[in-house]
Amino acid sequence: MVGKVECFEIAGLDMRFPANDHLPYHFHVTRPGEWMIRVVxxxxxxxxxLYFTTVWARGGRGPTPAELDALLENVVRHKRRLLREWQEKVRPQS
Incomplete structure (x- = not known):
């Protein structure tokens, strides 16, 4: 099961917390069919x-500067909510 990032959206990007994933606190951002990055x-x-690593990119092309700026702004603005969502969706309490 994979948990969708719910505290913000960016048109055209799919943002998810993989279930039972690992530290550090992060989520995956995909432009379907084009690239995927891991945002810490x-x-x-x-x-x-924005601190990220590229997981894969078709043709070596990754996110645009505008996409990176939008991600940074939203991660900074919603950091507490992102951490709460990570706890709920990646490391649920038994």
């Missing part, structure tokens, strides 16, 4: 930017 929530800040 606690390492993102306005000062240091």
């Amino acid at each position: 929530i606690l390492r993102c800040s306005r000062r240091h930017g």
Whole structure:
């Protein structure tokens, strides 16, 4: 089971928390058929930017600068909610 990021949306991007995933706190962002990145929530800040690693990208093309800016703004704005969702969807309490 995979949990959808619910605290924000960006048109054209699919954002999910894989169930039973691992630390650090992160979520996966996909532009279907084009690329996937892993965004590390606690390492993102306005000062240091969006911290991500590319999982795969068709033709070496990844997210656009506008997509990265939108992700950074939303991760910074919703960081607490993202962490709460990660706890609920990735590491549910028994």
